[in-house]
Amino acid sequence: MLDYSILIEHWDMYMQGFANTLxxxxxxxxxxxxxxxxxxxxxxxxxxxxxxxxxxxxEFIRNIPLILxxxxxxxxxxxxxxRFDSFTAGTLGLTVYTAAFIAEVIRAGILxxxxxxxxxxxxxxxxxxxxxxxxxxxxxxxxxIPPMGNQFINLVKNSSVLGVIAGLDxxxxxxLISSETFVTxxxxxxxALFYLLLTIPLSLGVGALERRLAKSR
Amino acid sequence: MDFVGxxxxxxxxxxxxxxxxTLEVAFLSIFFSFLIGIIIGVLRYSxxxxxxxxxxxxxxxxxxxxxLLIIFFTYFALPEVGFKLDKFYAAILALVIFESAMLSEIxxxxxxxxxxxxxxxxxxxxxxxxxxxxxIVLPQALxxxxxxIVGQFISLLKDTSLAVVIALPELMNHAQIINGxxxxxxxxxxxxxxxxxxxxxxxxSLVSRRLEHKHS
Numbered sequence: 001m002l003d004y005s006i007l008i009e010h011w012d013m014y015m016q017g018f019a020n021t022l023x024x025x026x027x028x029x030x031x032x033x034x035x036x037x038x039x040x041x042x043x044x045x046x047x048x049x050x051x052x053x054x055x056x057x058x059e060f061i062r063n064i065p066l067i068l069x070x071x072x073x074x075x076x077x078x079x080x081x082x083r084f085d086s087f088t089a090g091t092l093g094l095t096v097y098t099a100a101f102i103a104e105v106i107r108a109g110i111l112x113x114x115x116x117x118x119x120x121x122x123x124x125x126x127x128x129x130x131x132x133x134x135x136x137x138x139x140x141x142x143x144x145i146p147p148m149g150n151q152f153i154n155l156v157k158n159s160s161v162l163g164v165i166a167g168l169d170x171x172x173x174x175x176l177i178s179s180e181t182f183v184t185x186x187x188x189x190x191x192a193l194f195y196l197l198l199t200i201p202l203s204l205g206v207g208a209l210e211r212r213l214a215k216s217r
Numbered sequence: 218m219d220f221v222g223x224x225x226x227x228x229x230x231x232x233x234x235x236x237x238x239t240l241e242v243a244f245l246s247i248f249f250s251f252l253i254g255i256i257i258g259v260l261r262y263s264x265x266x267x268x269x270x271x272x273x274x275x276x277x278x279x280x281x282x283x284x285l286l287i288i289f290f291t292y293f294a295l296p297e298v299g300f301k302l303d304k305f306y307a308a309i310l311a312l313v314i315f316e317s318a319m320l321s322e323i324x325x326x327x328x329x330x331x332x333x334x335x336x337x338x339x340x341x342x343x344x345x346x347x348x349x350x351x352x353i354v355l356p357q358a359l360x361x362x363x364x365x366i367v368g369q370f371i372s373l374l375k376d377t378s379l380a381v382v383i384a385l386p387e388l389m390n391h392a393q394i395i396n397g398x399x400x401x402x403x404x405x406x407x408x409x410x411x412x413x414x415x416x417x418x419x420x421x422s423l424v425s426r427r428l429e430h431k432h433s
Binding site: 059060062063065066067068071075076079153157159160163164171174175178183184185188191192195196199203 | 218277278280281282283284285286289290293294295297298371375376378379381382389393396400401403404407410411414415418419422
């Protein structure tokens with residue numbers, strides 16, 4: 001039987017952690033959407049140097065561990081005098097990491113829009129950027145929503161690395177509560193339930209969207 | 218920044234030793250996860266009453282949890298209920314729990330991608346369900362699963378770095394130990410460690426892409 005008194009007595013800490021996990025995930029999602037879109041456009045823009053920058057970013061970041069990127073912000077940059085608090089360092093690390101995956105999702109979405117559309121838009125007088133912004137991206141958005149949902153689920157789970165650098169998230173408060181109460185099993189079960197409270201509805205939502213999109217094709 | 222000091226031969230050797238542990242943990246974990254993943258995937262695909270739904274709930278729960286939490290759980294929480302594991306095995310157990318859930322989904326979608334007509338044809342030519350699964354469906358599905366499984370292995374290799382939280386002596390842990398000696402080593406060491414992960418993972422992703430082209 002789980003010891004619910006641990007949950008009730010430390011409710012405020014759980015809530016603070018839960019709020020920060022959500023906050024870090026949402027901030028990192030916004031940031032990585034911005035960087036990811038730029039990188040995706042770089043990869044398919046008709047300029048060689050930009051293609052190369054986009055590809056280098058995506059391939060390098062995707063193939064190294066998240067925790068390494070978080071450590072770069074938390075330990076690496078302070079070594080050359082650039083300091084962040086742990087929550088900011090963690091969120092920046094999450095952003096840089098997730099952006100690489102989001103760039104790939106967006107690129108796949110853009111490539112799924114028929115090529116003729118870009119040609120038609122260009123030949124009717126739009127610049128490349130205008131055609132991208134007004135014609136291609138709006139159509140790509142629909143295609144990328146389900147995989148984007150999956151990336152957000154990963155982001156929520158990955159945000160637990162904040163716990164490693166004392167980033168005040170759910171994982172961190174879980175550790176704190178378990179070291180105060182000397183109870184680990186029950187504390188982590190409650191932490192798990194809080195994560196599931198976020199990720200399960202998201203998973204169900206993504207699943208439903210995928211089925212709807214599969215039907216409409 | 219002190220590149221020369223950071224890249225002293227003793228440090229490079231220490232990092233390599235860490236990397237060997239990283240690879241060892243990754244290989245052992247993927248091996249067991251693959252076996253368990255196939256079993257769970259096949260059982261879910263076979264729609265066995267009671268068992269399949271229970272497995273579905275289990276897989277979905279694990280997949281929706283942070284791996285870091287599972288590592289904490291196997292190393293710190295299990296001893297509380299009388300199940301004490303060494304760091305090495307606690308890390309492997311956590312990775313196997315997490316990755317089997319992931320791999321079972323790859324197996325299941327691989328199996329689902331085989332046309333139903335083939336199963337009907339095999340069944341009507343007299344093969345039992347198990348024979349059909351073993352001789353017709355699985356061999357074809359396995360070939361299609363290779364690229365996503367390589368992708369999963371890349372994730373796994375990166376994820377072993379999370380075991381730094383239980384001080385498993387893998388690459389990330391060894392990097393942190395060297396970094397602790399001198400603040401000027403931090404950036405050169407992180408750079409080198411990133412390159413080490415990148416070289417292995419990027420090579421794997423090239424192999425995976427090659428295989429994908431071959432099959433499509």
